[in-house]
Amino acid sequence: MSDVVSSKRVIPDRLGSKTSRLLASWEVLLFGVAVLIFVFNSFASPYFLNAWNLSDATFNFTEKAMIAFAMALLVIAGEIDLSVAAIIALASTAMGAAAQAGIGTPGLVAIGIGTGLVCGAFNGLLVAGLRLPSIVVTIGTMSLFRGISYIVLGDQAYGKYPSSFAYFGQGYVAWMFSFEFVLFIILAAAFGILLHATNFGRQVYVIGNNEFAARFSGIPVERVKFILFLLTGVMAGVASVCLTSRLGSTRPSIAQGWELEVVTMVVLGGVSILGGAGTIAGVVIAAFVMGLVTFGLGLLNVPGIVMSIFVGLLLIITIAIPIIARRIKEMSR
Amino acid sequence: MNRLLKNREILLTVIIAAMIAGFATRAQGFASPGNLANIFNDTSILIILALGQMTVILTKSIDLSVAANLAFTGMAVAMTNAAYPDLPLALLIVMAIGIGAFLGAINGYLVWALRIPPIVVTLGTLTIYRGMAFVLSGGGWVNAHQMAPSFLNVPRMPVIGLPILSWIAILIVLGAWFVLTRLPFGRAAYASGGNPTAAIYAGIDIGWTKFIAFVVSGALAGLSGYLWVSRYAVAYVDIAAGFELDTVAACVIGGISIAGGIGSVGGAVLGALFLGVIKNALPVIGISPFAQMAISGIVIVLAVVFNARAERKAGRIILRDRGAKEVSA
Numbered sequence A: 001m002s003d004v005v006s007s008k009r010v011i012p013d014r015l016g017s018k019t020s021r022l023l024a025s026w027e028v029l030l031f032g033v034a035v036l037i038f039v040f041n042s043f044a045s046p047y048f049l050n051a052w053n054l055s056d057a058t059f060n061f062t063e064k065a066m067i068a069f070a071m072a073l074l075v076i077a078g079e080i081d082l083s084v085a086a087i088i089a090l091a092s093t094a095m096g097a098a099a100q101a102g103i104g105t106p107g108l109v110a111i112g113i114g115t116g117l118v119c120g121a122f123n124g125l126l127v128a129g130l131r132l133p134s135i136v137v138t139i140g141t142m143s144l145f146r147g148i149s150y151i152v153l154g155d156q157a158y159g160k161y162p163s164s165f166a167y168f169g170q171g172y173v174a175w176m177f178s179f180e181f182v183l184f185i186i187l188a189a190a191f192g193i194l195l196h197a198t199n200f201g202r203q204v205y206v207i208g209n210n211e212f213a214a215r216f217s218g219i220p221v222e223r224v225k226f227i228l229f230l231l232t233g234v235m236a237g238v239a240s241v242c243l244t245s246r247l248g249s250t251r252p253s254i255a256q257g258w259e260l261e262v263v264t265m266v267v268l269g270g271v272s273i274l275g276g277a278g279t280i281a282g283v284v285i286a287a288f289v290m291g292l293v294t295f296g297l298g299l300l301n302v303p304g305i306v307m308s309i310f311v312g313l314l315l316i317i318t319i320a321i322p323i324i325a326r327r328i329k330e331m332s333r
Numbered sequence B: 001m002n003r004l005l006k007n008r009e010i011l012l013t014v015i016i017a018a019m020i021a022g023f024a025t026r027a028q029g030f031a032s033p034g035n036l037a038n039i040f041n042d043t044s045i046l047i048i049l050a051l052g053q054m055t056v057i058l059t060k061s062i063d064l065s066v067a068a069n070l071a072f073t074g075m076a077v078a079m080t081n082a083a084y085p086d087l088p089l090a091l092l093i094v095m096a097i098g099i100g101a102f103l104g105a106i107n108g109y110l111v112w113a114l115r116i117p118p119i120v121v122t123l124g125t126l127t128i129y130r131g132m133a134f135v136l137s138g139g140g141w142v143n144a145h146q147m148a149p150s151f152l153n154v155p156r157m158p159v160i161g162l163p164i165l166s167w168i169a170i171l172i173v174l175g176a177w178f179v180l181t182r183l184p185f186g187r188a189a190y191a192s193g194g195n196p197t198a199a200i201y202a203g204i205d206i207g208w209t210k211f212i213a214f215v216v217s218g219a220l221a222g223l224s225g226y227l228w229v230s231r232y233a234v235a236y237v238d239i240a241a242g243f244e245l246d247t248v249a250a251c252v253i254g255g256i257s258i259a260g261g262i263g264s265v266g267g268a269v270l271g272a273l274f275l276g277v278i279k280n281a282l283p284v285i286g287i288s289p290f291a292q293m294a295i296s297g298i299v300i301v302l303a304v305v306f307n308a309r310a311e312r313k314a315g316r317i318i319l320r321d322r323g324a325k326e327v328s329a
Helices: A018-023 A026-044 A051-059 A060-074 A083-098 A105-129 A134-151 A161-168 A177-197 A199-208 A211-216 A221-247 A259-267 A280-298 A304-332 B002-026 B034-057 B065-084 B088-112 B118-137 B148-155 B165-184 B184-196 B196-201 B206-232 B241-253 B267-284 B291-309 B322-329
Strands: A170-172
Touching: A018 A199, A026 A211, A026 A280, A051 A177, A051 A280, A060 A177, A060 A199, A060 A221, A060 A259, A060 A280, A083 A105, A083 A161, A083 A221, A083 A259, A083 B291, A083 B322, A105 A134, A105 A221, A105 B291, A134 A161, A134 B184, A134 B241, A134 B291, A161 A177, A161 A221, A170 A177, A170 B206, A177 A199, A177 A221, A177 A280, A199 B002, A199 B322, A211 A221, A259 A280, A259 A304, A259 B206, A280 A304, B002 B267, B034 B065, B034 B165, B034 B184, B034 B206, B034 B241, B034 B267, B065 B088, B065 B118, B065 B165, B065 B206, B065 B241, B088 B148, B088 B206, B148 B165, B165 B184, B165 B206, B184 B206, B196 B206, B241 B291
Parallel strands: none
Antiparallel strands: none
8 A cells, every 4th residue: 555655754743862763773773784794704704804904995895985975865866877887987988098099197087087977967968858767768878888888999908097097096195095995085075065964965855855845945956966967977987087097907898787786885875765865974884884795705705796696685685674674663553 | 648659669660660671771681581580589588578577667667687587597497407408398498487487576575565666676686696696507607518409409490480489479479468458467567557546546456466567577587598598508697697778678669668557568579679670780781799789778768768758748747747756766
């Protein structure tokens, strides 16, 4: 029956106390999971508790998390972008072609981020401008963007990036903190402020909860959505710069399947796939959880494709648990 | 609305005919009956999967796990065949359909009982099923020489001019047409996607309808698993990677609304044939096969734009209604 009920959340008559609400929140639960995995990993492998190993582990999630921040906003607004991994491929191909032509590092970065911007604008134009459903549009553009990379590269690869370009994916800002990790922290703060402390962030929530009401309250729904797609494209471009710099080469199959991992990260972070709810803090913790899980399994010599089973299970189970818990609660009432 | 849909099918037929005629001017014999039969045979698996996908999409859901389901089932059947070459083929086919239906039922159960959005469920099971195919095979391959001759040859056997693979596709097209237009389940599927609220008031169990749609899609994916492995005479973890998008593309091109409730069997078949003709024509007219991905991307985007035009209701809409937006989640 509840398939037709339009409101996504039940508003209780009385809220619990502040501490009890905090303790029951998704973010705290997820943080507990992260701590558990951390403790488990340190017992499971003697190599886990090592500052440099842990620093290496952050590379597992920093690039995906950068996209996940923007994707979180998009999902909160009730849309989705499945083309992000394809944007990484296209941006990386563009940078590779430019590097062969002898363009220097600043130019490469501009080209990478610029490609992301253009791709994001294209998605935004189709979804917000022509009011098309984002899921099919981005399935289409995903095929288009990566397809262009395949046309350009075929079975070839680009290498020969300037040596200063390696800093973004391989450089360290201070001690064990890599450039990527520092960028991840800065972006987390920036997106946290954008979502939780600005008018724009409020508008994103309103659109996700009730687009109809958002229109009546004078929120420029299309413009907000367009900006969100633009932002997601730019973040995919930034991630592409980092990933390309880290790998030092470009193949058209680069970052294949990342869109699923990014969406998993967002949903695991407690963002409602139906829109209207979620926090950046949740996504940050989810990034750590996924990074720790894959790193821990890697130390135990579990092959990558088996790890993906865990990621898939993690996605379904973390969504199912609150639903089952709510149902048990309703039954006992 | 009905007339618009009819138009879509006629339009697609005309476009496909024009494409074939155009390619025939570049390559002698492209339009010969033998080659057209080859293209149809080559597209059979896509047609079968697209019909399963269509059933799911009609109920306002999406099944992204079909290709992973195909890979797992194909691997399971191939390994069984390699280990026990004496098992009758019929048993293996029943096994393929059974495994596929079971994997589909897992999707359906999560959507039905836990009300998790279908896209999330099938994104998750997509990685899980393909991972399971790896666990099952240990990353190994099952090659042609390990498979029994009947396992490989039956789908290729010609019957009245067409291979059995093509006949299976034709049977399934007829079956899908019958189920979706003549049986209560078909009505329920259209109703629960077209207007869920009205469907509930009409006494239709939406959750159950979705569950059955996922089981159907899974069963067809399982059958396709056997057909794929037999046709390409090899089974490995990555077979049909990304093929789920082709099935969605075939549906979108065929005019099946991603918002549910709109679409016809003929549209899905023509959508699949459209992609099949392009795929077969590219090498013939000398375009790199690497271009295929970008071309299907452009076609999907154009089809979505086109669908939106066709579905837009008559009259002025000042504010878009919320119901139509629900799918995008």
